[in-house]
Amino acid sequence: xxxxxxxxxxxxxxxxxxxxxxxxxxxxxxxxxxxxxxxxxxxxxxxxxxxxxxxxxxxxxxxxxxxxxxxxxxxxxxxxxxxxxxxxxxxxxxxxxxxxxxxxxxxxxxxxxxxxxxxxxxxxxxxxxxxxxxxxxxxxxxxxxxxxxxxxxxxxxxxxxxxxxxxxxxxxxxxxxxxxxxxxxxxxxxxxxxxxxxxxxxxxxxxxxxxxxxxxxxxxxxxxxxxxxxxxxxxxxxxxxxxxxxxxxxxxxxxxxxxxxxxxxxxxxxxxxxxxxxxxxxxxxxxxxxxxxxxxxxxxxxxxxxxxxxxxxxxxxxxxxxxxxxxxxxxxxxxxxxxxxxxxxxxxxxxxxxxxxxxxxxxxxxxxxxxxxxxxxxxxxxxx
Amino acid sequence: xxxxxxxxxxxxxxxxxxxxxxxxxxxxxxxxxxxxxxxxxxxxxxxxxxxxxxxxxxxxxxxxxxxxxxxxxxxxxxxxxxxxxxxxxxxxxxxxxxxxxxxxxxxxxxxxxxxxxxxxxxxxxxxxxxxxxxxxxxxxxxxxxxxxxxxxxxxxxxxxxxxxxxxxxxxxxxxxxxxxxxxxxxxxxxxxxxxxxxxxxxxxxxxxxxxx
Numbered sequence: 001x002x003x004x005x006x007x008x009x010x011x012x013x014x015x016x017x018x019x020x021x022x023x024x025x026x027x028x029x030x031x032x033x034x035x036x037x038x039x040x041x042x043x044x045x046x047x048x049x050x051x052x053x054x055x056x057x058x059x060x061x062x063x064x065x066x067x068x069x070x071x072x073x074x075x076x077x078x079x080x081x082x083x084x085x086x087x088x089x090x091x092x093x094x095x096x097x098x099x100x101x102x103x104x105x106x107x108x109x110x111x112x113x114x115x116x117x118x119x120x121x122x123x124x125x126x127x128x129x130x131x132x133x134x135x136x137x138x139x140x141x142x143x144x145x146x147x148x149x150x151x152x153x154x155x156x157x158x159x160x161x162x163x164x165x166x167x168x169x170x171x172x173x174x175x176x177x178x179x180x181x182x183x184x185x186x187x188x189x190x191x192x193x194x195x196x197x198x199x200x201x202x203x204x205x206x207x208x209x210x211x212x213x214x215x216x217x218x219x220x221x222x223x224x225x226x227x228x229x230x231x232x233x234x235x236x237x238x239x240x241x242x243x244x245x246x247x248x249x250x251x252x253x254x255x256x257x258x259x260x261x262x263x264x265x266x267x268x269x270x271x272x273x274x275x276x277x278x279x280x281x282x283x284x285x286x287x288x289x290x291x292x293x294x295x296x297x298x299x300x301x302x303x304x305x306x307x308x309x310x311x312x313x314x315x316x317x318x319x320x321x322x323x324x325x326x327x328x329x330x331x332x333x334x335x336x337x338x339x340x341x342x343x344x345x346x347x348x349x350x351x352x353x354x355x356x357x358x359x360x361x362x363x364x365x366x367x368x369x370x371x372x373x374x375x376x377x378x379x380x381x382x383x384x
Numbered sequence: 385x386x387x388x389x390x391x392x393x394x395x396x397x398x399x400x401x402x403x404x405x406x407x408x409x410x411x412x413x414x415x416x417x418x419x420x421x422x423x424x425x426x427x428x429x430x431x432x433x434x435x436x437x438x439x440x441x442x443x444x445x446x447x448x449x450x451x452x453x454x455x456x457x458x459x460x461x462x463x464x465x466x467x468x469x470x471x472x473x474x475x476x477x478x479x480x481x482x483x484x485x486x487x488x489x490x491x492x493x494x495x496x497x498x499x500x501x502x503x504x505x506x507x508x509x510x511x512x513x514x515x516x517x518x519x520x521x522x523x524x525x526x527x528x529x530x531x532x533x534x535x536x537x538x539x540x541x542x543x544x545x546x547x548x549x550x551x552x553x554x555x556x557x558x559x560x561x562x563x564x565x566x567x568x569x570x571x572x573x574x575x576x577x578x579x580x581x582x583x584x585x586x587x588x589x590x591x592x593x594x595x596x
């Protein structure tokens with residue numbers, strides 16, 4: 001006390017200062033240290049996101065089941081996937097800055113963080129999901145959701161190249177979508193019949209992947225990571241491995257291990273749920289915790305995404321294919337792919353001794369990214 | 385690490401290290417300032433749990449905003465108290481989400497209770513609540529200046545830096561607060577002190593009942 005305010009000190013005396021409760025100082029210190037290890041500095045360019053979310057496809061994908069849209073997202077780089085090869089266990093090398101796109105912020109690109117740290121990060125993210133305020137109940141089936149996306153494509157590899165933006169509207173049940181065409185908002189209604197009464201979440205999901213069916217499937221998952229992964233493993237077992245890869249926004253190739261299969265399938269559901277308002281907070285928390293237990297998962301912090309925000313990339317192949325998570329809201333916001341340095345090499349070319357495309361971007365170069373710059377519940381298509 | 389021993393009077397090197405993202409430097413700052421931030425937050429919120437969360441959030445926010453640390457200056461405590469003051473207002477959505485997350489983590493850790501300190505903390509809560517009622521005449525900005533200058537002992541310049549306002553504004557706010565509080569009649573002050581006693585008495589009765 002300065003003595004300058006002795007009158008106020010006397011009149012409004014406060015209790016003596018206390019220490020934190022036993023154990024709390026060390027606990028919060030450890031949390032801080034973990035946080036500092038995994039969290040990059042905040043970007044000055046904050047995302048203008050009224051509700052946190054992940055996403056969907058571009059307007060031209062309207063009317064296509066969302067699960068297939070995920071495949072379309074990587075179809076632009078399908079040629080890449082065709083000859084995709086991964087150096088097992090290695091993280092991508094630091095990539096050179098791409099023309100027209102700023103280099104990623106610290107830590108350096110491709111710096112994957114070990115799984116133990118990921119687990120800590122994901123657990124925090126999971127808790128954030130549980131506590132999320134913006135989505136407390138399942139949206140109405142016909143609720144319109146607006147999103148604005150920012151997409152980057154490497155010139156000569158992905159078309160369109162450079163940074164492009166898009167806007168789209170979709171109802172939560174996926175039955176209607178809207179987009180701009182020649183300056184006018186066009187609304188499209190799906191001809192797919194809605195799930196009949198009594199349809200189980202999994203049957204509805206397998207019939208049509210929409211934000212709602214993904215939401216309902218997530219809501220049906222058990223909370224325990226082991227039990228959750230057991231359910232995912234059963235569901236994934238009924239799917240063709242190539243099909244999982246094709247439908248997954250993150251996986252570039254079919255899963256090779258059981259952990260990859262479960263990660264890819266879980267990512268598939270999360271991504272589709274993010275196409276609406278995300279999944280039930282508790283269910284997403286459980287999913288994140290389950291992902292953290294899978295071997296071979298890595299994260300890349302410090303990504304500056306195409307929309308100008310910060311992101312963390314989660315991957316099961318050493319960082320080449322990443323699901324992007326907002327480090328502030330801990331919600332899925334995008335997908336990203338880095339070059340393996342090999343490029344599309346067909347089986348026939350490989351037989352002839354060709355190991356890589358000579359002009360393909362160097363290993364670790366960003367070749368594709370799509371992130372959600374903004375999303376919001378709106379009354380009608382055309383509203384933002 | 386020798387430069388981290390006196391974080392209340394940090395060297396320019398410590399500030400530079402904290403600004404550059406040196407985790408060890410931040411850890412030392414946490415060790416030195418967590419208690420002050422915690423108690424400041426309690427005095428603003430009147431809730432020990434909320435104070436714990438605000439304290440934790442303060443350091444997360446400090447890490448995020450470490451680029452704002454000026455190369456020169458004294459203790460980082462005023463800056464941290466300023467962050468805590470903003471967070472205690474509870475008006476930032478992201479901050480609230482983070483606070484909830486932290487609260488859940490704290491619960492999940494199932495740390496041992498601290499029953500022996502509970503009664504004292506309840507007394508503290510009663511006293512702070514009563515003070516808040518007595519200070520209800522103060523607009524929030526004036527209460528915050530009072531909390532920083534009177535309760536946390538910051539100088540005018542430090543409080544100004546903490547809140548990001550001119551020194552003159554700190555002076556005027558405190559002056560206005562003093563004027564407002566000066567209008568309390570002797571009767572009101574008496575009522576205030578009686579209220580404090582009454583609340584304490586009630587707590588004693590409740591504790592007695594709880595033992596039965």
